Amino acid sequence: MQLSLLLRYYDPELAHHVFDKLECKPELFAISWFLTIFAHVLPVRKCTVVWDFVFGSGSPEATVCLACAVMLELRDSLMHASDFPTVVSLLSGSFAAMDVLHLLEEASLLLASTPTSVLEPALSDPVTASLVKTSCCCLLSPADIAGLKHNLDSTVDAKVNGSWASKGGVLLLDIRTNDERRRGWGGGQNNLTSSSASAAQQSRNITSMLQANKIISGAVEVAFDTLRGWREEEPIGNEDEHPDDFVMVDAADGRGSEDDDDHHIHREGAMDGEPVLRLLGRPHMLWYPAAPNTNIASSITAASSSSSSSAAFAGAAAISESPHVVIITGTEPEDGQSAVESLQRLGVAKVSMLLGGIKALEAAVPYVVIATT
């Protein structure tokens, strides 16, 4: 389970192919990896090096990171495998030829750069545990979002394909209803306490929006406050920082959001998304809505369908360019699950849920949250 979460985090497309499409779960092929810390599959010489790494790292997660590195290493062959037996024989038969030192290097990168919520999910928390069990998506805590700052600074994530700090940035997708949003943002109430009725409503909303291929009818707030805040937070005012990796998107249902749109845009100086992004020199993000009324859903779908339709793995680049979508739900995280699944069905590869809701995010990373009411 931990391995599947980790791989889903770093390479959702590979994880989907192996774990979901070919139904090749880690429990089927990785048991001996973990039970013997790779002693069963590696020749003794290589094994001693691996054990040095595992015990030397002092981290119980070292083994799972190494397992993930192995799968990432075999990515191309795994993606080309079209049936279960091929995958299993690839995963069990490729060790002799592998460059262990290279693998260990990759594994220590993973170990250093993975958010805590992904690497060590808080299984004592029943909600987290149930979500981890389904392992449909990763869960990120506000602290992880805050940690992105470090990840952006380091060279670590640049090396790891598909990591959440990938070039696509992070897209915070707010799927709460207007009602929930008002309570969550303005009223000071804990936004995790909404009734189940509104949860059902919300899940209906998101589903119908997705089905109509209009996920997000609200405005794109390229949050100037946010960007400024980010700069202020940065002690060394490095010009090369990438404050634009956070983009807040309002996904409230269409009816109520119009006023809000105008409100935001005017308040923030009526600047469209595209020029802003261009200004920031991040051309890969241009497929965010070019104008406030542009439908971001179609952009996401277009980007993802173009990659998924092309044979096997030609679209990998497009996927790694796509943003990591972090869903903010107004209720219990379980209710966001349907939204996650809908997004995944639409082909959005990297989806996570924000643990603890917007209030917690605001507390941990105040500069990415701006008030809308």
Next chain:
Amino acid sequence: MASASPTRAKDIPAKIVVLGESAVGKSSLALRFVRRDFIPNQEATIGASFLSRSVSLVDESPPVTIKFEIWDTAGQERYRALAPMYYRGAAGALVVYDITSADSLRKAESWIGELRRNADPQTVVVLVGNKCDLESMRQVSIQQGQDLAEKEELLFYETSAKDGTNVDALFTNLGKTLLSRGVIASGVDRRSTMSRNLQPPGSRTPKSEQQKRCDC
């Protein structure tokens, strides 16, 4: 090997799980079948290993090729909890015991019970008495094995992974049985076949298989 029958698009996959007490020869049996090889000091399996081999059944009409996808499980007790993962959705299950160990037959009985309770009712179960080359050390008679197989309505074979006795015959016959019972079918997705056959549970009780005895 593969016949040019127009109805056969490709090999028919058949998921087979091998269960039984540790050291009865599950891995050796699988390796004998897949690689036609025998390693005297086969190391203990960890978790499970996966092997596959395609076999053409030329006397079927039309001739078919079955691709046996074999999950060779670990016999040690501590891996027992993993077993359901491997026998879930299996078309066939080999429950192996060692003819030189009466204990291993009792363990086989408990595996049969577990399969009856938890596995797909369509799963074809074969009782396999392995190590039949060790006649002098025999603790389980052929009759005992046959009685158990008859009682539980299973296919039954005594095999030797060491000298290859009955190993191919076992798999060939298993393949034929899977086809005749419709557990696997050519040209149809295996899973949909399985679920279709699950609709009338127990409607085709494996009563007719008792004549297929071991002749070793």
